[in-house]
Structures are given as structure tokens and as C-alpha cells.
Amino acid sequence: MKTKNQSHLSNYLAYCTAQKKLDSKTIKSYMIDLYQFLCFIEDTEIEELSIPILESYISSLHAHYKPKTVKRKIASTKAFFHYLEYKEILEKNPFDKLHIRFREPILLPKTIPLHSIESILATIYHEHQTARTPYQRRNALRDAAVIEFLFATGIRISELCNLTPNEVNLNEGSILIYGKGSKERRIHIGNEDVLNILKEYEKKYHKEIVSCNHFFASQSGKPLSDQSVRRMINKYTSVASIDQHITPHMFRHTFATALLEEDVDIRYIQEMLGHSSINVTEIYTHVTLAKQREILTNKHPRKKMRVEG
Template structure:
């Protein structure tokens, strides 16, 4: 059995039977092609797989290693199910490793407030043309939606108009793996902006089918959304590099700080496992530490000489 031939069959299986997105299949293909480039085209044994794992850990960060291992394991699971191999070599290989906890980067509340205030002020500038005001309205709608829902930028850019119910304030999201989830827009001001945006871009939205469109009437791209946010962050002279995904992290973290049940946050984010959502508990713990270190009244109590006498 040549792995290269089976990989092509597996990718077709992912596309036509599992109906995975092209972006996911492209990532699988890159990972699997790298795998056979490194280990060769013959069915690997335990020793070869262990050598490949060592190679990955030397070359990449933990998150990337985890993804690449998952891609290869999925291939061999498919080969086993199709009875193309007698024994799955991964059954004899330990792939789990202790991962470093990397805390998600969030946008401070004051910077979010500055950003939104700046956007709304920009739209109210009388000297701007109606076309420019229209684009700014779109930009406000994008930022408000990201912060209000915790959407992935890919989910926002692929959000179809037929899945947007502004009357009831509900979005139907087509998430990872084709999983659907429903999100509620809970703020009336955000709903008003989305209604104003939809009315302003009604013709473009109907023609394209996607809810968020660019200045040419096509679907808004992820890169355009990133560039737009980067531009406005520069205009308010934010001291951090703001990305669309940071709105998702901020959404989850600030809900956690308000004692929202983690299961609800998991559902809203579309996480398959609660373990993924639990990363935000680390962030709130760090916030608690900061509060206690800087704002606790004990920090203002001066013991003076009594403390010195006790120490010595």
C-alpha cells in the first residue's frame, strides 16, 4: 500500500462524504504531504512514527504539533476502518504531551470602548461622503457583532443572510465540522446598528447572499476584516495589536468575569469540549490576582515598626 494514493482517497472522502470545508481539507493535505515527505510512502511502524513526533516537536510550537498529529491520526483511523491496514501503528504510540498553557489575548475594556466610540464618531462626521459613511456603518456592524457574539472571523465572513433573523435577534452559525449553533444578539443598540447596516446594503446582500459584504458588493473577506480593525486600532493609537479573534477571547473572558456558567459560554463559542473553554478560567484567575495585588485594602495598611520587630 502506497500512502500517497491512499491520502488522495482519504481527502476525497473528507470532501464528499464528510463534507468538510475546503479550508480544512487544504490543511489536512498540507499536513499529510509533509508526513510522507519526511517518513516516506510506505506504511510506518512505531519507530518511524516516534521519530516523526520528535521531528514535529523540534520544528513547531505545541499547538501546531497537536494539529499535525491529529491530521495523521485521522488518516490512519480511516485506513483502519476501511481495512486497508491490519494494525493501526498509532495504537502503539503515545501522542499525548503536556501542553504549555498559553493564555488568550484579550482587548482591555477601555480600548474596546475607545474603538467603538471612535467608529460612531467617524460615522457622524458631516464632511464625509454618504458612501464613506456607508462603509463605516458596515465596519461598526462587524465590530459590534464580533464583540456581541464571540464569532470566529471565518464564521462572520461566511454568515449567510438567510441565517440572520434580526426581528428576533438570532443568528444561525455554521461552525466547525458543519455544526450549527444559534446565537442571540442581546443588546438593542447592536440590533439597531445591524438593522441600519442591512437596510443600507440591502441590494448587495440580496445579490451576494452573505450578510457582510465589502465595498464592491462581494462577500467580506477575513483579510479585509483584519485590515479594517488594524486601521481603526491605529487611529485610536491602541498600544496593542488588535485582531478579530481577540474579540472572541474578550467576549468569553468578560462573560466569565460576570460569573456566567462555563457551559453556556462553551455553547455560545461552539466548543465541542469543555476543556477548550476552560482556558478562560486561567485568564479570570490572573485577573483576580491582579485585583488582589493592586486594589485590596490591605495594600494601604502600613504596619511600620511592629512588622520590622516581628521579622527580626
């Protein structure tokens, strides 16, 4: 990789951090995508790039990745080139001359059957009630709070793990969430059972919460990690004898789909999920249409009629 190209990349990532205030996860994604791009063009300086080289790069991406990944990697590269144009390192952005179209397959979000969520919660509460030691009881209490919170709010796992005590007001049932791109949204928890378990957790874990300044904490006073939540879900899924592999993000999908099936306006769901575009939220309409098809196929009274033509 050319030293000059590497310098451009370092400056761009610094710009994204300091000026655009992008989160560390986005910066890491940009770094991986752009490092891959610069390795591909090898000894060619960015200022000397031609359309055929870019087309060759895009073709190589299509040969090795799924359309969604290709789209993300190209978006990362285009953003980099817009920066270079803005800084007058490039006179013109070569991507402007390329017409790139994607035909991504519609991948329906995977949801959790509501009876499975009920089984998981019942398993956790049973463990809380029958725990043999205070340590086990506190663990189960924290786990119940986490799972209830995931399902009650539709929050992303990264948002849950980064939540601070100042952003949680359980007396009002109000949660302030800083999502992707530091976008702010507020969501309310209206279920009293959920609020009660969260209040009990907050009381019993007060010392740990204050210690790490994160609302969800481990018994050792450290912020709860993404992997800890995944292990937690896997544990209770297994104990409840649920065959489906369940991830934290599936609670978000289930939250949105269930609300849509209850005729909640999609604009409200968009706001609760923190989607910048309604197009992202509309993927859940495909799920409800699939559910509609299943209902009409299996439940419509015509199925019970025995009419011979």
C-alpha cells in the same frame, strides 16, 4: 513520494470532503500535514511502516514545531491511519502501539481592554457622523456593524465572513451560526444599540447582501473577507491611538472572558462559543484567575495599611 501513498492521500481527502463533510479549511490543513508526513517517509509504503519510523517522524516534529502544532499534525496523521484501517488497507494501526504525551504550556487568550473596544467603537461612529461623502459614510456604517457584531456574539471571523442573510433575524435578534464541523448553534443579540446599527446596515446594504448572499458585504457587492476585517480593525485601532495589536479572534476571547467575570455559567459560554468540549472553554477561567490575582494585589485594602512588624 510513493504513487501508492499519494493515491491513499487523495482518496482520504475525497472521503473527508464527501463523507465526513469537513470544511475546506480543515481539508487544507489535513492535506498539508499529511503531505509533510508522506514526504518524510519517502519511498516507504504506508503498509510497510514501522514503529521506529513513526517515532522518528514525531521526534522531527518536536524539533521544529511548538507542542500545539505537533499535537495537531499527529492528530491529522492518526485520523488518516484510522481511515486506512477502516478501509482494510492496513490490518493494524501502528499508532495504537505508540504512547504519545504532550505537556503544552497554558497560553492565556489575549483579550482587549473594554476601554479600548469603547474607543474603537467611538472612533467608527465619529467617522460615520462626520463622513464627507456617502461612500465614506456607508463604509463606516458597515465597519460599525462588523465590530459590534464581533463583540456582541463572540463569533469566529470565518463564521462571520460566511454568514448568509437567511441565518440573521434581526427582528428577533437571533443569529444561526454554522461552526467548526458544521455544528449549528444559535446566539441572541440583546443590546438595542447593536441591533439598531445592524438593522441600519442591513437596510443600506440590502442590494449588496442580496447580490453576494452574504450578510457582510463590501460596497462592490462581494462577501467581506477575513483580510478586509483585519485591515478594518487595524485602521480604527491606529486612529484611536491604541498600541495593542488587535485581531478579530481577540473579540471572541474578550466576549468569553467578560461574561465569565460577570459570573455567567461556563456551560452557557461553551454553548455560545460553539465549543464541543468544556475543556476548551475552561482556558478562560485561567484569565479570570489572573484578573483576580491582579485585583487582590492592587486593590485589596491591606495594601494601604502601614503596619510594621
